[in-house]
Every structure is written in structure tokens, then in C-alpha cells.
Amino acid sequence: MFIISQTDKRPMYLQIMEQIKQQVAVGNWASGQAIPSIRQLAADIGVSVITVKRAYLELEREGVIVTRQGKGCFVASDAEVGTRIREQELAQHLEQAARSAALLGISQKNLEKRIRAIYDRVADAEKEPV
Amino acid sequence: MTDYAIELEGVCKSYPFFELQNIALQLQRGTIMGLIGPNGAGKSTTIRILMGLVHQDRGEVRVLGHRMPQEQIAAKWDIGFASEDMRLYDVMTMGWHIHFMKSMYQSWDDAYAQLLLKRFGLNAEQKIKGLSHGQRVKATLLLVFARRPKLLVLDEPTTGLDPVARHEILRELTAVMVEDGRSVLFSSHNTQDVEQISDQITFIDRGRILDSMDKEAYLDRWRRLRLEVPDGVVLPPLPGIIGVRQSGRLAVATANAFMPHLPSEYENSGVRVHAVENMTLEEIFVANVERSREEVNA
Numbered sequence: 094m095f096i097i098s099q100t101d102k103r104p105m106y107l108q109i110m111e112q113i114k115q116q117v118a119v120g121n122w123a124s125g126q127a128i129p130s131i132r133q134l135a136a137d138i139g140v141s142v143i144t145v146k147r148a149y150l151e152l153e154r155e156g157v158i159v160t161r162q163g164k165g166c167f168v169a170s171d172a173e174v175g176t177r178i179r180e181q182e183l184a185q186h187l188e189q190a191a192r193s194a195a196l197l198g199i200s201q202k203n204l205e206k207r208i209r210a211i212y213d214r215v216a217d218a219e220k221e222p223v
Numbered sequence: 224m225t226d227y228a229i230e231l232e233g234v235c236k237s238y239p240f241f242e243l244q245n246i247a248l249q250l251q252r253g254t255i256m257g258l259i260g261p262n263g264a265g266k267s268t269t270i271r272i273l274m275g276l277v278h279q280d281r282g283e284v285r286v287l288g289h290r291m292p293q294e295q296i297a298a299k300w301d302i303g304f305a306s307e308d309m310r311l312y313d314v315m316t317m318g319w320h321i322h323f324m325k326s327m328y329q330s331w332d333d334a335y336a337q338l339l340l341k342r343f344g345l346n347a348e349q350k351i352k353g354l355s356h357g358q359r360v361k362a363t364l365l366l367v368f369a370r371r372p373k374l375l376v377l378d379e380p381t382t383g384l385d386p387v388a389r390h391e392i393l394r395e396l397t398a399v400m401v402e403d404g405r406s407v408l409f410s411s412h413n414t415q416d417v418e419q420i421s422d423q424i425t426f427i428d429r430g431r432i433l434d435s436m437d438k439e440a441y442l443d444r445w446r447r448l449r450l451e452v453p454d455g456v457v458l459p460p461l462p463g464i465i466g467v468r469q470s471g472r473l474a475v476a477t478a479n480a481f482m483p484h485l486p487s488e489y490e491n492s493g494v495r496v497h498a499v500e501n502m503t504l505e506e507i508f509v510a511n512v513e514r515s516r517e518e519v520n521a
Binding site for chain 1: 422
């Protein structure tokens with residue numbers, strides 16, 4: 094289920110975080126559901142305990158999972174956790190777009206215009222009958 | 224009981240052409256440590272000392288709470304050790320070896336041995352002399368794993384193995400860690416193996432330990448910064464940067480003590496930071512060894 098890419102330049106803990114978020118975002122791991130222990134997931138993926146521990150710590154900080162002492166780890170129990178993850182992803186993409194635009198000297202107005210155009214195109218494509 | 228499976232303090236050993244200098248190392252129980260370093264760095268000598276096979280000239284060595292080499296007999300019941308120069312009996316079968324180990328070790332787990340036979344694709348009826356190099360390595364490791372020792376000490380367990388066999392061994396090593404309190408020390412040239420499965424990294428070069436710490440913290444300290452140096456701007460020397468290569472307006476800086484404010488310090492002196500990249504253990508390995516050699520030559 095979890096696959097660590099050797100060509101992915103990001104550290105392994107980030108890859109694990111992203112794949113756990115995917116599990117939650119698509120609903121494979123439901124909110125409030127128990128998830129594998131750190132040691133178990135480490136053995137399942139075939140990576141070190143400390144790497145999974147780091148991923149879990151960061152995910153806890155982001156509010157995606159919770160650890161209950163003596164009971165184990167769970168997906169955060171608010172119903173919107175999946176939506177929140179997608180929301181965070183969107184925020185990251187937007188920030189990246191804004192940075193790239195600033196680097197190229199594109200004005201705020203111009204960037205807005207281009208996003209609006211893309212939004213219209215995507216929305217149109219979704220409306221088209223199959 | 225101490226919290227450490229292995230403790231080395233001020234360990235020295237001199238040979239005519241090689242010297243192990245002041246080795247200090249601690250392996251916490253329940254963790255995997257990868258020992259890395261170039262050929263001839265002192266990895267095997269360190270392992271032989273902590274197994275009591277070579278006696279240190281000076282320094283304290285404790286393994287599972289036992290002083291080495293004095294108490295090595297007591298210690299070895301709980302240590303599973305495998306190295307490249309170990310030999311099985313050529314004319315005997317794998318099954319004979321399993322029976323032999325079973326008769327010696329009370330902790331022997333026969334069900335696990337049978338499972339490993341299947342997983343490693345080995346045949347109990349086959350004589351050792353008919354096995355390939357990779358099969359021999361797997362056979363040796365099987366005989367060590369099935370004892371379920373508290374501490375595994377493996378000298379180059381994945382050297383000379385094909386990718387599938389390597390993967391099988393790494394899997395078993397991480398599976399060992401599901402049980403609390405078991406520890407592993409292994410040496411390897413393969414930085415990818417070490418990066419993937421170890422909790423702790425110890426870096427040896429020329430008989431000295433360059434670094435020994437938590438893997439995540441270690442990888443986190445290293446970064447490569449891609450910089451643009453406009454005309455008239457001089458790259459400032461910043462703490463944490465161990466090497467800079469510049470060609471014209473472009474420069475690449477390597478940090479071994481990266482801090483989040485480092486890029487803005489460059490920006491403040493007029494240098495543009497194009498990218499801050501994580502480094503793989505392989506890249507760190509090369510940078511670290513080059514730096515240590517420059518220091519020695521300087």
C-alpha cells in the first residue's frame with residue numbers, strides 16, 4: 094500500500110506523510126479509525142521506526158492523526174479531516190503559484206485573471222456531457 | 224540493565240598501518256544503527272572489538288551490559304553475529320545446520336526458521352556447497368535470525384546480494400524491530416540500505432567517528448543551496464556551511480548544520496537563493512568523507 098520512491102528527492106518521512114494523507118483524503122482511512130502503530134507501519138513499509146515516528150509526529154502537529162496514550166494512533170475524529178487535507182494542498186499550490194508569479198514580475202491582477210481563465214476552462218470541461 | 228545494547232568509550236586499537244582512534248558509540252535498545260564509511264575506515268575492526276574477537280588496546284566496551292572481551296561468553300548467548308568471512312559446512316545440508324543450531328540455542332524458533340526458509344527460497348535438503356553466494360549469505364542470516372537474539376550484529380549483510388535478496392534481508396531486519404527491545408547494528412557501503420532502515424547513523428572514516436546520531440536529525444542538518452551571486456557581491460562565509468563551489472554567477476553551497484534562517488542570511492547580503500535541496504545519505508557520505516580528508520591533508 095505504501096511505496097517509498099527512491100527517485101523522489103524528498104525525505105522518506107515526507108513521502109510517508111503524503112501517502113497517509115492520501116489514505117485519509119480518499120476515505121480509505123476514515124476519521125476516528127485506528128491506524129497501524131509506528132513499529133507495525135515501519136515493518137510493513139520496510140523503513141526505520143524513527144522515520145515513521147517523525148511522519149506521525151508531523152501529522153499529529155497538522156491535526157491529521159491523534160495519539161492516545163496506551164491506546165494507539167487514530168485518524169483525527171473531526172468529519173472534515175479529508176477536506177482539510179485537500180484544503181491544505183490547495184493552499185500550498187496557491188502559495189507556490191504566487192511565488193512563481195512574483196519571481197516573474199507578474200502583477201497580482203494578471204495572476205488573478207489567469208487563474209480565473211483556468212477556473213472557467215476547468216469548470217466548463219466538467220459541465221460538458223460525456 | 225542499562226538502556227544501551229552497545230556502549231563503546233575511548234576505544235583505541237593500533238595496527239602497523241591502521242589506527243582506530245578514541246571510538247565512542249552508543250546503541251540504544253530497540254533501535255537499528257547503520258555503520259557506514261568507505262573501505263578500510265574501521266567498520267569491521269569496530270565490530271570485531273565489540274564482539275570480543277579483537278581486543279582493544281584501551282577503552283571500555285559493554286555489550287548487553289557485559290564487559291568485552293572479558294565477559295564475551297555470557298554476552299554471546301544473546302547476540303546474533305554474522306560476517307562475510309563466516310563459513311558453513313560445505314558437505315552438510317541446510318537442514319543439518321538448522322538442527323545443529325537448534326541443539327545449541329534454547330531461544331531457537333523453529334517455526335520462524337521454516338518460514339524464513341520459504342521466504343528466502345532455500346531448501347533444507349540442499350548441501351551448502353551447491354549454494355550461490357547470495358544463498359549462502361541468506362542461509363547464514365537465517366541461522367542467526369531464527370535464534371531470535373536480543374542483539375543482531377551484522378557485518379555487511381547485504382554486500383554481493385541481488386536486489387531481490389537485499390530487499391528480503393532488509394524486510395526481515397525491519398520485521399525484527401516490531402518486537403520491543405531488540406537491537407541491530409549493521410555495517411554497509413550501501414547508503415540506501417542505511418538510509419532506509421536505520422534509526423541511528425554512525426559515520427566512520429580513517430579510524431575516527433565523524434558523526435553518530437539520530438538518522439532523521441542527521442539528514443535534516445544537511446542541505447544543498449543553489450545560489451546566484453550577482454556581479455559585485457561576494458559570498459559571505461556563513462556558519463554551518465562546509466563547502467562552496469562557485470562558477471561565475473552560480474554557486475552551490477553545502478550545509479552540514481542547516482538552520483531555517485540560513486537562506487535569508489544569504490539574501491540579506493545580496494545573494495539570491497534559487498533552491499534549498501535535501502540531500503540523500505549517499506550525497507552526504509561523499510561530502511563528509513571529502514571534508515574529513517581535506518582536514519587531514521590541511
